[in-house]
Amino acid sequence: MSISVSFQKEHKTQPSMIVVLAYEGDEGVSLQPVSGLEASLVSLAKRALEANVQFKGRLGDFISVVTPEGSVAARLGVLGLGKAEALSALRAEEAGGKFYAALSSLGVAGVSLYVGDKLPQPDLTLDMLAASLANGAVLRGYKFERYKAPPKEMLPELKTLEVVCTHPANAKKAYEKLSCVSQGVFQARDLVNMPPNDLYPDAYAKIIKDTLKPLGVEVEIFDEKKLQKMGAGAMLAVGQGSDRPARMVVMRWNGANKKSKDAPLAFVGKGVTFDTGGISLKPGANMDEMKMDMGGSAAVVGLFKALALRKARVDVVGVVGLVENMPSSKAYRPGDIIKAYNGKTIEVLNTDAEGRLVLADCLSYVQKTYAPRFVINLATLTGAIIVALGHEYCGTFVNDETLWKQMEKVSGSSGEKLWRMPLDEVWKKEVESEVADLRNIGKSGRDAGSCTAAGFLAHFIEEGTIWSHMDIAGTAWRTSDKPTVPKYGSGFGVRILDCLVRDYYES
Ligand code: BES
Ligand code: MN
Ligand code: ZN
Secondary structure, three states, X not given: OOOEEEEXXXXXXXXXXXXXXXXXXXXXXXXXXXXXXXXXXXXXXXXXXXXXXXXXXOOOOEEEEEOOOOOOOOEEEEEEEEEHHHOOHHHHHHHHHHHHHHHHHHOOOEEEEEOXXXXXXXXXXXXXXXXXXXXXXXXXXXXXXXXXXXXXXXXXXXXXXXXXXOOHHHHHHHHHHHHHHHHHHHHHHHHHHOOOOOOOHHHHHHHHHHHHHHHOOEEEEEXXXXXXXXXXXXXXXXXXXXXXXXXXXXXXXXXXXXXXXXXXXXXXXXXEEEEXXXXXXXXXXXXXXXXXXXXXXXXXXXXXXXXXXXXXXXXXXXXXXXXXXXXXOOOOOOOOEEEOOOOOEEEOOOOOOOHHHHHHHHHHHHHHHHOOOOEEEXXXXXXXXXXXXXXXXXXXXXXXXXXXXXXXXXXXHHOOEEEEEOOOHHHHHHOEOOOOOEEOOOOOOXXXXXXXXXXXXXXXXXXXXXXXXXEOOOOOEEOOOEOOEOOEEOOOOHHHHHHHHHHHOOO
């Protein structure tokens, strides 16, 4: 169930808990001043701080006490925001996320959160603080429960979050902007979490159309016949082993001023709805997780949802390659030589290195058709990036310094962390074949696996195209919670790319 968020000047509902904020300081914890709150509750909060010496007001720290009979709420809570001078919108979201987690272990259904009257620091407005706290709670409160009957006995879940603040209308406006992006994140998470028997290429293409078309996004679906005619032989080869035929989906959001002569921005996503490895079959352990191998495409779809919801003033094109990588008598084999959309031939040496083949055709198609200002692709491309960076950082390859600086900047403001990886001619050479133009794995075995994969993609980037490849194999799927990201499908990519578009490419 989703949380309903409202912004008020004073509490309206009968909340089960009233919450105030506190900062960590050199001289101990300090309460954020709140003028609208009854004096008895303010003094109760002070007593709670005196009694709970373990509470230091660090970001996301939380305590609660039961109030005396007759109080407006049964409980009073104090949420720590860390050091006031270090507080940012991003940190406030994190506090909101931890707050949600603390409430769910208590079973609180309705909360009034008092933001108070004092600016924590000059760069963060109280409206933004209010909006970010709420957005963080909502991001953490995401659940994927459409396949499961609700348990008979469960603690109440947080249903209403009432944020009490000085300028509710402004806070609401700020929140609604953030919420558009969160809706995009949820869209991406839902897609990643969906089981592969329900999310196969054709079904996925229909979901994209049904979700985005009503929001004003143009959606074009290419079936296998069309893909054959086009000559998209690389992605078709990957999909040919499956009874579920491949699809390419093109999305266009035309939000720029009509007079704008700027080329569109392009985002490309790997959408392998299930990756068995094909004839080069993967080991059985945890193979179920390969339902997340469409995480790159999910991020593109989620991004389009966010951009359309907030009516971004920019032209954007998205291309996703949707295939299922299965072993069968029709499957492509190691040894096959296939022909990509741009005419290059590829010797297949491992059918499990399929993502780069799917991307190859999508990348060539988007460059040829749209000559975009830049192309950013997202893909759960290599296990090697998880070995290198784990699940916290997304390995990012980029051929342009300006684009990298922008990405680095928005990485900091969105909380989706990037780590730059090297592009080098060496790895382009690594994937040259003796019998075809290219081979789909490097010559030196598993060495620098993420870099040879990027080297392969680089063969499909035209001279002069500004390009970045984000290997999200580690970040698209998590098995532990983060403050604003519950485990499993994370929706990684939506926030950072929305931020990139908003901060640098909108008119
Ligand atoms: N989808 C996988 C990469 C992956 C691994 C994503 C783990 C998420 C978690 C990709 O298609 C793959 O199988 N890559 C191979 C490449 C190898 C055959 C060169 C890999 O990483 O082992
Ligand atoms: Mn694979
Ligand atoms: Zn894969």
